[in-house]
Structures are given as structure tokens and as C-alpha cells.
Amino acid sequence: MSVSLSPVARTLTEIAVEAAIAAADLIMAVYARPIHAVAKSDGSPVTEADAAAEAIIIEHLRATGLPILGEESVAAGIVPVLGERYFVVDPLDGTKEFIKRNGEFTVNIALIENGAPVMGVVLAPVTGEVFVGDGDSAWAGLVKNGIVTERRPISVSWTAGLRIVASRSHGHAALEQLCRTLDVETDVSVGSSLKFCLLARGDAQLYPRFTPTCEWDTAAGQAVLEAAGGSVVTLDGAPMRYGKHELGFLNPYFVAATSMALAQRAAEEMRGLLG
Template sequence: MLQTFERAALEAGQAILEIYARGCASAKKADDSPVTIADEEAERIILRHLHEDFPDIPVIAEESVAAGIVPAIGHAFFLVDPLDGTREFIDRRGEFTVNIAYIVDGAPVAGIVYAPALSLAFSGEGNRAEKMFIDASFRVERRAFINVRTQPSDRSALASRSHNSPQTERFLAENAISRCTNIGSSLKFCLLAEGGADVYPRFTRTMEWDTAAGDAVLRAAGGTTVTLDGAPLTYGKVGQTEDSDFANPNFISWGGRPPVLSGA
């Protein structure tokens, strides 16, 4: 399955970079989030690969959902965000990613995150996570296994560049976390997975396709993502009374097992 993910993500990333190089306009979706032709073209490529190789597995993809195309899901399905960090893409920062994840019984069991402008990709399945270095021909040049690091006493945090919040600042202050790096897209999960930081608290709204692939990489590297009550973040949340289908609650991702801290 990861081989299909890699082929789809690399082809989608190549298309995104071609559009990125020549520039494109953006529009607003119904939820006021931005969308570009790069989002739409990347999703078209990914859906083609997934439908060809796994025709019986439903796909929940961001732009399709925005267009009202929402297949019924069973215990297993794909989650796709063809261009996470569209604001970074529009602002010409390289922190945008292609995201594909496989969900089984509510858990992200396989996923890939590809940052085409950075020539890096991350994948995870089971207890194996990799960092991939992509060459100019959009092929994997080399791979390296990655793992989360042992939680130090002086933890460092990651926060959203575009969606930070006062609650995040309170969490950091209450838990004496003085070092925090702002970065866009699902790369935050990947930095935790490779031991570059220790915690990513998220107190603003996300959707499942925003987090599933990165979460899969993090879990495969030994990390965890939990809701504020300490339960694992789950996927396939439909029929929610307090939010729309596939919306996430607030969560905290850890590079390892979550400690008992304040403000969570």
C-alpha cells in the first residue's frame, strides 16, 4: 500500500510544484478556507492511483468533500489532503504537503507526508517510519529510519504557523515549555516523529484529512496523538452532534507516551 502512496504523492507533488512555479490564483471555499488549482489537480492524481489499486476502499478527500462527494465508509477507508498548508503555498513558503492515510477501525495505520518544495517525504506503517529524500526527478534518492526521541526535561514544542491560539500559549506557559517553533502543515507531526521536537498542542479546528497521514507517521515512529481527556485521536467521526463529519476535537501530539501535564 505504501508503494501506491509514494507513487501517488510524488506525482501529485510534481504537479503542485509546476503550478507553484508559474503561480496561480486562489478562491475561497464555503468554510472560508483557500483552495487553488494545485489542490484540485493533486487530488485528481491521488484519487486515480487509489481507485486503480484499491477500487473497493472508499476515499474521503478534502476537495471532494467540499464538492459534496462523500462516500459511505466502513471499518477501513483512505483520507486524503492533496495540499495541506494551502496558505503556505499561496504565501510562497515551502511548508506545504501532500497527505495520504489509510484508516482501519478508527486508527491511522499507514500514511505518507510529502513536502515537494523541501524534497522530503515521511512514511509510516506499523512500527516502521521512514524519512525519504527526493531527487530532482521526483524519485526517492535514499531512505532513513526515524524514531521519536526520549522526552527530555526541557521539552520543545511545535505550533501552527497560521492557526495558533491563546490556549496554545497558555498550555506552553503552564507546562514550562519555553521553546516553540511555528511551522505550517502536517510537517509538525513529522518533526516529532524524527525527534526534532517533543509536543504539538492543537487547540484550533482541524479536519481528519489534515492530521491522519502525519499522525500515522508519528505513531509508527513511537509517538502518540491524544485528545484532551487522554484518549487516542480517532478517525471516521461521522454523525457528530457538536461538529461536522470528520472534524477533529482539540488534541496533543507527543514524541512518545504522553506525560501528565497541566493545561491538557
């Protein structure tokens, strides 16, 4: 995507969207040919698309002068001094989905201020769907030929039957009990940060997480959901925070929901189920 405005003239959100589009173009070029994956030290897979996409994103964001916390950079031992305001990047969230070629992977870019995600961009390269949260405004669009089209506002919604973003058959052992307790009507399984986006656009109401994630996995999706009216809390009921360097940027278990009341109720139930 061509850039006609100076970094000073453009907003940080616009720069992040442009960075995500550039990364998505590269990812799709790799996706079009045989994919070679290797295992990281933690056993998770990584492909040539991961590092190359992060490099492109960093190139776009560098002009802002803000620190950039990137998943692949951290894996390589590069952790900048973050301060109170910085970007956090997952260049290819859902590498397993990328390898499976099911299309359920995303580019995630978020802006953190004082430990909270205040802006987020989630872009699905295969479909071109893009979700953006910036302050109190959330919107979705479709990327075509490097340009965002069909932009529309999104917000959380409530239905008569509670819909959960999780798989009862492949989730944590406590998930089935949580579904019974909360009287969940149906569940939807989807990869990567698209889980947050389903809540943000009203397709589901609850996303409980019983397995580990890192900050780059969740920051952009959390920003989108919260801008759309939702909430993300840890199991103690507090908002999920960022900048946990001492923990290797690992998140505790959490729950995302379309309201703070639902999030806290689900968090209380999850605490009880986990003992």
C-alpha cells in the same frame, strides 16, 4: 513516476508514496506560475492545485479498490461509503502556505483501519522531504527525479528541554500558559502536517492543537508519528479516531507528543486551561 509493478504486487504504502510523488510534481508545476486562489464556503482558500492533485491521487489509489475520502471531494459533496478500511487524502495541506510561497505545505495520504490511521505518507513538494509511517516502522527520505532516496529510519526522542511545535505569539490564548506550566524551553513554528513530522524525527516533543482541524489534515501525520513511537490523543486522553461522518469529519482539539505519558499530561493541562 513510472509504475512497473501491478497494484496487486505493490504494497498500499508503495502505491500511496507513488501517488504523493505524482501529486507533488503537479503542485510544483502550479507553484512555478502565478497562483490564483478562491474562497471555499467555509472561507478557507483553494487553488487549482488542490483539485488537480487530488484527482491524480485518486487515479493512483483507485486500483486498490478501497474507498477514498478526499478533502476536495467532500467540499464538492462527494462522500463515499467508507467502511472499516479506506484512504483519507489532503492533496495540498497548507494552502495558505502554498499561496505565501513559504514551502511549508504537504501532500497527505493515510490509510484508516477501524477508525485508526495505520499508514501515512507526508510529502513536502518544495524540499522533496517525505515521511512515511507503516505499522511499527517510520522512515524519512528525499524525493529526487520521482525516486525516493536517502531513506532512513526515524523515531521520537527526548531532550533536556521540552520543545513545542506551536507559535506562542500567534497561537491560542491558552498556549502561553501551557508553555509555562510544562516548562517549555523553545517553540518551533511550521505549517501543515510537518508539525507531526518534526516530532517523529526527534526535532520537537509536543504539538498541542487548540484550533479546528479536519481528519484529512491530521491522519497521515498521526500515522507517521505513532509509527515513530509517539501518540496523539484528544483532550479526554483517548486516541484520536477517524470516520466522524456525523461531525463533518471535524476533529476535536488534540495533543500530539513523543510519548503517551506526555500527551495525556498535556491533554489534562489543556482541559483545565479551556475550562
